[in-house]
Amino acid sequence: MSAPGSEPQAAKLPYLISAVGLFLLLAPALTLWSDVFARSVLGTPFPLGLVVAVADIALILLLSGLYVRARNRSDHPA
Amino acid sequence: MSISHLLFALTILGTLAITWRAARRTHGSSDYFAAGSSLSAGQNGLAIAGDFMSAATFLGITGILYDFGFDAFIYVASPLAGLALMLALFAEPFRRLGRFTLADVLATRIEPQAARALAASTTLAVSLFYLVAQIVGAGALIGLLFGIAYPIAVALVGLLMALYVALGGMLATSWVQIVKAILLTLGVAALAFLALAESGFSLARLYDQAAAVHPLGARLYAPGGMIRSPFEALSLAIGLVFGMAGLPHLLIRFFTVPDGVAARRSVFIAMLAIGFVFLLIFLVIGYGAVAHLSGDPRAFAGGRLIGGGNMAALHLARTLGGEAFFGLIAAVAFATILAVVAGLTLAASGAVAHDLYDGLWKKGMASERQVMRASRLAAFAVGIIAIALGLLFEGQNIAYMVALAFTLSASANFPILLLALYWPGLSTRGALVGGGAGLALSLAMVLLGPAVMVDALGFETAIAPMRNPALYGMAATFLLAIATSRIDRRRYKRKKGLAAQAWPGI
Numbered sequence: 001m002s003a004p005g006s007e008p009q010a011a012k013l014p015y016l017i018s019a020v021g022l023f024l025l026l027a028p029a030l031t032l033w034s035d036v037f038a039r040s041v042l043g044t045p046f047p048l049g050l051v052v053a054v055a056d057i058a059l060i061l062l063l064s065g066l067y068v069r070a071r072n073r074s075d076h077p078a
Numbered sequence: 079m080s081i082s083h084l085l086f087a088l089t090i091l092g093t094l095a096i097t098w099r100a101a102r103r104t105h106g107s108s109d110y111f112a113a114g115s116s117l118s119a120g121q122n123g124l125a126i127a128g129d130f131m132s133a134a135t136f137l138g139i140t141g142i143l144y145d146f147g148f149d150a151f152i153y154v155a156s157p158l159a160g161l162a163l164m165l166a167l168f169a170e171p172f173r174r175l176g177r178f179t180l181a182d183v184l185a186t187r188i189e190p191q192a193a194r195a196l197a198a199s200t201t202l203a204v205s206l207f208y209l210v211a212q213i214v215g216a217g218a219l220i221g222l223l224f225g226i227a228y229p230i231a232v233a234l235v236g237l238l239m240a241l242y243v244a245l246g247g248m249l250a251t252s253w254v255q256i257v258k259a260i261l262l263t264l265g266v267a268a269l270a271f272l273a274l275a276e277s278g279f280s281l282a283r284l285y286d287q288a289a290a291v292h293p294l295g296a297r298l299y300a301p302g303g304m305i306r307s308p309f310e311a312l313s314l315a316i317g318l319v320f321g322m323a324g325l326p327h328l329l330i331r332f333f334t335v336p337d338g339v340a341a342r343r344s345v346f347i348a349m350l351a352i353g354f355v356f357l358l359i360f361l362v363i364g365y366g367a368v369a370h371l372s373g374d375p376r377a378f379a380g381g382r383l384i385g386g387g388n389m390a391a392l393h394l395a396r397t398l399g400g401e402a403f404f405g406l407i408a409a410v411a412f413a414t415i416l417a418v419v420a421g422l423t424l425a426a427s428g429a430v431a432h433d434l435y436d437g438l439w440k441k442g443m444a445s446e447r448q449v450m451r452a453s454r455l456a457a458f459a460v461g462i463i464a465i466a467l468g469l470l471f472e473g474q475n476i477a478y479m480v481a482l483a484f485t486l487s488a489s490a491n492f493p494i495l496l497l498a499l500y501w502p503g504l505s506t507r508g509a510l511v512g513g514g515a516g517l518a519l520s521l522a523m524v525l526l527g528p529a530v531m532v533d534a535l536g537f538e539t540a541i542a543p544m545r546n547p548a549l550y551g552m553a554a555t556f557l558l559a560i561a562t563s564r565i566d567r568r569r570y571k572r573k574k575g576l577a578a579q580a581w582p583g584i
Binding site: 060072 | 148151154155158159161162165166170299338339342343345346349350353356357360361
């Protein structure tokens, strides 16, 4: 892995996405307890956890897709 | 002959036909261990999905949802986060540095003999525990689904998995996994469609119906049904995420594609397939089982679901689609088992033949033919060991064996692979001390923990309190590997008097 500092701005995207992706590692545990927060603080009867869960998975897939696209482009620039 | 038995026989014949065809196309060790690096990203992506999605994930997650509700989400999201990690850290370097096993990658950074010994030990430990868990589950499941006695079911699965690997190698295993992934995706989609149709295609109505009949009521959609504290949730998530990223039988799949671009694409395709299946299970099938099974007396005996929560998905198939659909989903579950055990056997036999036999015993001088013969023999040996352990562990709780496999992977495999690839300071002794201690410590913590001592052996309390000790095992491995490597670096500098020179890292 080369250092990101000397590369053009576009080539930094994979590293940015990697950094954001690391936060997702905690997402499963955080998601479980975000529902507790939603219920106790917001008092909503709606199963908010299900919405957060779907959003969490969608975010993991979206960021992974962006990462693959950016890294593959930087490996094989058009 | 019932429809279930017919589909069961068709599944066996179909997978054996794939193996026979693959065997004719397998000519050398590259074909045998890595499918000649000829799979496309799409094919490898589906094979990764097929390799990971075991009967335990399909039936187990539905079972947790049926019994405890929302907490199953941690088992849904964590593997996807683990695959994201594998994608970012390991996919491309593995394809670039490795040929057949994890040891090939490690050997580029530390002394090759040590790399082979360490990687073979962790690969065998993780794969065997995972394999035994699958075999025990398979024996019980096949007995229940097809009326076959447990020892015969275990022997049948053990024999079939050894045949796939010994005859067809990676190519046969990959195609069995691809076909299984497609069947499972279609089967789960059909089951979700039927469950939604039963509720008038309204998720809100399905959730209302489920909450009305479940003891947890509306708390079915809130956390806390199974996992009692945020710390326990975090520790479990860490074990699942990092354990997933270090699973040997998934990592060796990167050797089957032509380049790093295809390796990355294949992980993403696997994530899409797994995400699709898991979301359908999480949003529709699990809660659908709660909502629709309560009105079907065929699913219950003495007020309890027959076979427990793990059978909820199969009961739902019978309730909504009748005997034919039940037979279809049961056959899919059986194909699921076969594909996963074949992948695990391939990883274990490859480690024995390539790392232990050729790398350590023959010092890399074994011929291609000898290595392939050793791998075929190892596949049958692994099959026999798995059958014996499967019979020994009959009736045991398989959850702790799966937890042990993930804990070992997160504690011993992931940290050493990460340090080897991204930290130039790792020494051979650091890798051996960290990896060896991590493996031993995590093994001890699981065996002395509540899952084994209390749940399986019946003691009142456990010596090690953590149910999911991956957090401690992983931290210990990182700490010991880094500390030992730093001590080695100081010693090297002092011995050579070359403080200004770069540390060679071995």
